[in-house]
Amino acid sequence: xxxxxxxxxxxxxxxxxxxxxxxxxxxxxxxxxxxxxxxxxxxxxxxxxxxxxxxxxxxxxxxxxxxxxxxxxxxxxxxxxxxxxxxxxxxxxxxxxxxxxxxxxxxxxxxxxxxxxxxxxxxxxxxxxxxxxxxxxxxxxxxxxxxxxxxxxxxxxxxxxxxxxxxxxxxxxxxxxxxxxxxxxxxxxxxxxxxxxxxxxxxxxxxxxxxxxxxxxxxxxxxxxxxxxxxxxxxxxxxxxxxxxxxxxxxxxxxxxxxxxxxxxxxxxxxxxxxxxxxxxxxxxxxxxxxxxxxxxxxxxxxxxxxxxxxxxxxxxxxxxxxxxxxxxxxxxxxxxxxxxxxxxxxxxxxxxxxxxxxxxxxxxxxxxxxxxxxxxxxxxxxxxxxxxxxxxxxxxxxxxxxxxxxxxxxxxxxxxxxxxxxxxxxxxxxxxxxxxxxxxxxxxxxxxxxxxxxxxxxxxxxxxxxxxxxxxxxxxxxxxxxxxxxxxxxxxxxxxxxxxxxxxxxxxxxxxxxxxxxxxxxxxxxxxxxxxxxxxxxxxxxxxxxxxxxxxxxxxxxxxxxxxxxxxxxxxxxxxxxxxxxxxxxxxxxxxxxxxxxxxxxxxxxxxxxxxxxxxxxxxxxxxxxxxxxxxxxxxxxxxxxxxxxxxxxxxxxxxxxxxxxxxxxxxxxxxxxxxxxxxxxxxxxxxxxxxxxxxxxxxxxxxxxxxxxxxxxxxxxxxxxxxxxxxxxxxxxxxxxxxxxxxxxxxxxxxxxxxxxxxxxxxxxxxxxxxxxxxxxxxxxxx
Amino acid sequence: xxxxxxxxxxxxxxxxxxxxxxxxxxxxxxxxxxxxxxxxxxxxxxxxxxxxxxxxxxxxxxxxxxxxxxxxxxxxxxxxxxxxxxxxxxxxxxxxxxxxxxxxxxxxxxxxxxxxxxxxxxxxxxxxxxxxxxxxxxxxxxxxxxxxxxxxxxxxxxxxxxxxxxxxxxxxxxxxxxxxxxxxxxxxxxxxx
Numbered sequence: 001x002x003x004x005x006x007x008x009x010x011x012x013x014x015x016x017x018x019x020x021x022x023x024x025x026x027x028x029x030x031x032x033x034x035x036x037x038x039x040x041x042x043x044x045x046x047x048x049x050x051x052x053x054x055x056x057x058x059x060x061x062x063x064x065x066x067x068x069x070x071x072x073x074x075x076x077x078x079x080x081x082x083x084x085x086x087x088x089x090x091x092x093x094x095x096x097x098x099x100x101x102x103x104x105x106x107x108x109x110x111x112x113x114x115x116x117x118x119x120x121x122x123x124x125x126x127x128x129x130x131x132x133x134x135x136x137x138x139x140x141x142x143x144x145x146x147x148x149x150x151x152x153x154x155x156x157x158x159x160x161x162x163x164x165x166x167x168x169x170x171x172x173x174x175x176x177x178x179x180x181x182x183x184x185x186x187x188x189x190x191x192x193x194x195x196x197x198x199x200x201x202x203x204x205x206x207x208x209x210x211x212x213x214x215x216x217x218x219x220x221x222x223x224x225x226x227x228x229x230x231x232x233x234x235x236x237x238x239x240x241x242x243x244x245x246x247x248x249x250x251x252x253x254x255x256x257x258x259x260x261x262x263x264x265x266x267x268x269x270x271x272x273x274x275x276x277x278x279x280x281x282x283x284x285x286x287x288x289x290x291x292x293x294x295x296x297x298x299x300x301x302x303x304x305x306x307x308x309x310x311x312x313x314x315x316x317x318x319x320x321x322x323x324x325x326x327x328x329x330x331x332x333x334x335x336x337x338x339x340x341x342x343x344x345x346x347x348x349x350x351x352x353x354x355x356x357x358x359x360x361x362x363x364x365x366x367x368x369x370x371x372x373x374x375x376x377x378x379x380x381x382x383x384x385x386x387x388x389x390x391x392x393x394x395x396x397x398x399x400x401x402x403x404x405x406x407x408x409x410x411x412x413x414x415x416x417x418x419x420x421x422x423x424x425x426x427x428x429x430x431x432x433x434x435x436x437x438x439x440x441x442x443x444x445x446x447x448x449x450x451x452x453x454x455x456x457x458x459x460x461x462x463x464x465x466x467x468x469x470x471x472x473x474x475x476x477x478x479x480x481x482x483x484x485x486x487x488x489x490x491x492x493x494x495x496x497x498x499x500x501x502x503x504x505x506x507x508x509x510x511x512x513x514x515x516x517x518x519x520x521x522x523x524x525x526x527x528x529x530x531x532x533x534x535x536x537x538x539x540x541x542x543x544x545x546x547x548x549x550x551x552x553x554x555x556x557x558x559x560x561x562x563x564x565x566x567x568x569x570x571x572x573x574x575x576x577x578x579x580x581x582x583x584x585x586x587x588x589x590x591x592x593x594x595x596x597x598x599x600x601x602x603x604x605x606x607x608x609x610x611x612x613x614x615x616x617x618x619x620x621x622x623x624x625x626x627x628x629x630x631x632x633x634x635x636x637x638x639x640x641x642x643x644x645x646x647x648x649x650x651x652x653x654x655x656x657x658x659x660x661x662x663x664x665x666x667x668x669x670x671x672x673x674x675x676x677x678x679x680x681x682x683x684x685x686x687x688x689x690x691x692x693x694x695x696x697x698x699x700x701x702x703x704x705x706x707x708x709x710x711x712x713x714x715x716x717x718x719x720x721x722x723x724x725x726x727x728x729x730x731x732x733x734x735x736x737x738x739x740x741x742x743x744x745x746x747x748x749x750x751x752x753x754x755x756x757x758x759x760x761x762x763x764x765x766x767x768x769x770x771x772x773x774x775x776x777x778x779x780x781x782x783x784x785x
Numbered sequence: 786x787x788x789x790x791x792x793x794x795x796x797x798x799x800x801x802x803x804x805x806x807x808x809x810x811x812x813x814x815x816x817x818x819x820x821x822x823x824x825x826x827x828x829x830x831x832x833x834x835x836x837x838x839x840x841x842x843x844x845x846x847x848x849x850x851x852x853x854x855x856x857x858x859x860x861x862x863x864x865x866x867x868x869x870x871x872x873x874x875x876x877x878x879x880x881x882x883x884x885x886x887x888x889x890x891x892x893x894x895x896x897x898x899x900x901x902x903x904x905x906x907x908x909x910x911x912x913x914x915x916x917x918x919x920x921x922x923x924x925x926x927x928x929x930x931x932x933x934x935x936x937x938x939x940x941x942x943x944x945x946x947x948x949x950x951x952x953x954x955x956x957x958x959x960x961x962x963x964x965x966x967x968x969x970x971x972x973x974x975x976x977x978x
Contacts, residue, residue, distance in 0.1 A: 071856050158907065215852060216969075219969070243969065270978075307804075369834075478805040536876065556858075619863075638806025660900075665900045667939070667941075668902065668941070668942075668949045669937065669942055669948070669949055669970060670941065670951075670955075670959075671937055671942075674898050674899075675874075676874070676897065676899065676900065677874065677897055680899075697843070699840050701838050708835065709838075709892060709893045709894065709906055709907040710880070710890070710891035710892050710893055710894040710907070711838070711892050712838045712839070712840070713837065713839030713840070713842070713882075713896055714836070714839075714878070714894030714895050714896045715838075715839070715840055715896065715897065718838075718840055730840055732897065742975045760894075761893065761894055761899065763903065775841070775872070775896065776873045777874070
């Protein structure tokens with residue numbers, strides 16, 4: 001008899017299987033992997049910042065950006081082309097990729113892409129240089145043997161025979177005699193470069209055979225910065241293999257090192273199909289859009305009307321006020337169509353192009369590009385934003401920048417009651433209500449942006465240890481400049497070389513090498529008996545003996561003029577929020593080039609770049625203080641930071657280039673594997689290192705000296721900061737005694753924590769930076785670094 | 786038969802399966818989590834000779850594991866190369882100590898994983914050569930002998946190739962073992978640094 005219950009039971013094997021599957025489901029871990037958000041309305045990789053969509057700089061690349069939706073052109077007059085040294089004129093169609101429109105020269109100051117070498121690009125993108133040929137980089141076709149020897153480190157020391165492409169180039173141009181070929185083969189490339197004919201041989205003469213040479217067939221080329229190769233300015237970004245695939249966050253001048261500013265609520269939409277005509281006669285109010293030229297409260301009144309988004313502030317306190325000044329603010333649509341506004345833009349000679357006009361908009365991410373409201377739709381309650389770019393030229397002759405007119409590249413969008421990142425706001429409050437104090441975390445962001453006055457002085461190394469304006473020590477500043485200018489001689493009797501052009505002659509004089517054409521110098525000299533005649537002789541090309549020069553321009557006058565000139569510059573840059581080492585760097589750059597641009601251009605052949613001059617000024621200043629026993633002023637003895645972590649990381653070294661990325665590496669010859677636990681940022685010794693986020697200092701070592709390759713376990717001088725939630729960051733190889741903090745002290749995001757050095761196991765100045773979660777290192781690139 | 790017994794007889798298979806899976810996952814976790822290669826016993830070092838001030842390491846003697854790779858003597862001093870393993874890092878790092886009489890100190894340490902070890906930075910070239918040679922010999926042994934290592938080297942060069950640089954002590958060590966390197970290797974000499 002069959003048991004009635006057994007007849008309903010499952011076979012034993014199936015019951016076991018059910019048990020197995022059920023248990024697996026019970027114990028299955030659902031692993032969530034953070035995903036980059038590609039929301040349907042964002043067009044670009046984005047993250048969220050306090051609820052608002054913001055670009056994820058660690059994922060945004062040129063190739064990830066949409067194509068330009070409008071065509072355009074840039075026509076540069078011949079007179080400007082002559083001054084530029086190259087013709088940046090171009091045209092493009094709607095649908096063109098941005099990297100096919102922008103030249104390296106356009107974004108030289110903003111992104112600094114010319115600082116990349118192909119080796120660095122390969123490290124960041126996985127590009128295999130072995131499979132790349134010389135013809136894949138069109139810039140190389142413009143090079144001559146002489147320009148390559150000058151640009152590529154160490155190339156000149158190699159015999160011609162060791163560099164196959166150049167050997168073939170030379171031998172193919174020689175008459176076919178064995179002795180000729182043999183004699184040049186043994187010469188070094190430096191010797192070949194000085195030959196009138198051979199040195200000017202162009203790589204382009206190799207023709208189609210150029211594609212047969214691997215990129216690595218010219219030793220040292222992969223380590224050569226693109227900016228070292230003449231003609232780099234007019235190379236399109238797409239013409240550099242791999243460059244368009246690098247995240248913006250990895251650029252030498254990253255567009256932003258964080259998100260600074262306010263979030264607004266997209267309250268109401270005006271415009272679109274039934275465009276808003278209220279402002280055909282009466283100007284809008286409370287605009288927060290405009291340009292650098294007209295400001296960002298530029299209202300709109302025009303015949304074709306003005307479309308806009310009306311905003312509100314999530315931290316508005318109603319009648320008590322709105323610290324962000326966004327309640328009722330209006331972001332006006334930009335462009336030259338119905339409902340769109342154009343405003344003045346650009347500056348300098350290039351500012352005249354495009355009629356000197358650009359779409360109204362804002363710069364929540366800095367001056368690299370402009371964010372413009374390109375479309376509004378009342379029926380759907382949506383706004384669409386786009387990016388515009390510009391062309392700048394800050395070469396030997398500063399031609400300024402065009403208006404922002406290259407665009408639009410579709411960007412983020414917003415819906416009513418959604419959040420929009422607007423950046424920092426300026427101008428008066430919309431409703432004239434007395435403003436309550438700004439919350440401390442907002443004030444911190446403003447201070448880090450460099451636009452506010454922070455009474456606690458916690459941003460950067462602000463202590464200059466002097467009695468002059470902004471706390472400048474005149475002796476240290478004087479020592480810093482003269483250590484560069486007079487090649488270290490620093491003597492008041494120094495007389496430089498005469499230089500004459502069509503407008504006359506000029507000569508640098510004295511300790512600070514003031515040029516004889518300076519009006520302030522001439523005013524001093526002319527007051528002295530015989531001074532005018534002396535000046536006339538200088539103008540004619542006369543090079544005076546030191547004794548005569550000192551009679552008309554003595555040491556006391558030289559120092560006074562230096563102080564006078566520098567005081568004006570200090571006040572100028574102070575008004576623009578510069579202090580401490582930043583101020584010193586700007587003073588140096590301005591002394592050298594007339595501006596503070598952190599540019600990579602050189603004021604004269606063989607001279608330092610503008611940025612290098614600024615850094616040398618800082619280094620020389622600190623060295624002078626130290627030599628005079630003011631070492632306690634060398635480091636910030638300022639107040640602790642707030643210790644608050646924001647959850648996002650900022651780049652710890654401004655302008656630092658990643659020279660070695662995170663992760664596994666295989667040696668190309670031995671096949672040995674290694675694991676790099678962080679990223680290396682190349683930077684000059686003494687460059688400021690800043691906290692990537694706020695937190696508490698949990699580890700400090702400050703006493704390692706260079707040359708001890710085991711100090712700090714190999715890390716050298718190091719700071720480790722705990723940001724909470726299991727996250728820590730580590731900063732290694734710092735300069736001796738450059739860390740102003742002790743264990744347990746709090747630091748704010750962006751606060752100075754030390755200076756780039758080469759302590760521990762290090763072969764040159766750089767920052768080794770690690771990010772960890774729960775004790776394990778992770779790739780800093782996931783934080784956009 | 787009571788209802789409880791009936792239920793038990795129906796569901797004991799399911800319970801048994803669940804317990805099986807639970808035990809399997811627990812045991813495998815224990816095994817995988819705790820598996821580490823056997824560390825050969827090394828001549829003990831005083832704690833003062835271990836890597837000092839390594840970030841995140843409070844007690845080097847208990848948190849670090851050292852495995853001696855090679856050693857040499859030069860001008861009255863002994864030099865030893867260790868592979869050092871620390872918690873939560875995937876690869877050991879090289880660490881060199883110099884011992885003279887009762888004194889001992891670390892002279893080279895690369896926990897960051899910088900890909901090229903230039904031992905000659907921190908010690909006389911003959912020492913750098915011998916320690917590198919010892920490390921290479923250990924790697925050859927681990928690969929299963931010289932022919933197997935040579936094959937791996939050739940495969941690596943074919944796959945990656947390219948101009949690269951190597952410390953002169955490493956080039957010397959490869960030459961000592963009769964291992965060919967490409968002609969276009971750039972040798973980084975001790976005198977150039």
